[in-house]
Amino acid sequence: MKIQETWSVPPERIREFLLSHKGVQQDSQNCFLFGQCSVELVVLPESRIASVRIPRTQVVFEGEEKETETLHRRFVLQFLSAGG
Numbered sequence: 001m002k003i004q005e006t007w008s009v010p011p012e013r014i015r016e017f018l019l020s021h022k023g024v025q026q027d028s029q030n031c032f033l034f035g036q037c038s039v040e041l042v043v044l045p046e047s048r049i050a051s052v053r054i055p056r057t058q059v060v061f062e063g064e065e066k067e068t069e070t071l072h073r074r075f076v077l078q079f080l081s082a083g084g
Contacts, residue, residue, distance in 0.1 A: 001068045003061040009079050010055040011041050017078050021071070034071050037063035 007014075011030070018024050018032045018039060025033045030041040044056035061072045 001061075001063065001065040003068065003072050004058065006044065006056055006058045007079060008047075008054050009057055011043050011057045014041055014057060014059065014075075014079075017075065021074065024071075035064065035067040037061060037067040037071055039071065 015026075015029075015032075018034075019026060021034070023034055024039075027033050027038070030043070032039040038061075040060040040062075042058040042060070044058055047054040047056055059075070061068050061075075
């Protein structure tokens with residue numbers, strides 16, 4: 001299973017989130033392992049709206065279906081917010 005999304009979240013916050021979960025190990029600066037699921041962060045160029053800079057990070061979850069869905073759900077619940 002593969003889930004690939006782009007989020008307006010700085011990679012540092014995503015790294016912190018991933019490392020806070022039991023069972024997640026950092027393989028390299030932008031690659032994490034959770035059982036049979038890997039998570040890769042790809043830092044994209046920032047977007048700009050007037051003088052506002054918006055970070056962009058592509059997050060790729062790939063691996064065994066159950067573990068991938070579990071970690072992706074936790075990720076979405078962490079970074080999806082209603083109104084900020």
